Amino acid sequence: MSKPLGYYTSYTPSDGSLLERVQEEYGSTFEKMTKREKLLILTVLASHIGCQLDGDVRSEIFAIATEMRDQLSLSDQAGVMEAIISQIRWGQNAAEPVHHS
Template structure:
């Protein structure tokens, strides 16, 4: 069972927000969107968030991205998306610790 948008966001029923509009148009769990549309929105949000984040990616991360896309089955890719989202929202990041990791 999908959880409603309000479980993940600040949406409150009746607040007149974009989130309310999205829920009315596409369902409380985006069940009225295709899989492709959901993946597109994930990519669009992630690209903008990446562009607004401080710093830059180490070169090796581009290689890791290619390895993930070319080697892992879809289920593992989706699991990594979920794990990375969890870490972005709730985990510590390199910028939080002020550490500098060496380039490989």
């Protein structure tokens, strides 16, 4: 993350928010966090957002995710994460799949 937190969020300096507190303690680019700590935050937030959405996850998507975990390099795994975050943030998502009985 080369840009400061405010670039990605609604945080503005001196707003007294949680984001201000996080930035003051861990740096505007989270430079005072380890990669493992950043991944933990990503995991918690992704899980929370996912639980807020309607619909089910297709079993083949779970299988693909497992294959990615097992077969891709860590760099490629991070690249997939970055691509997905961008797509989620900017609305590049397919419609909910239709399940036929």
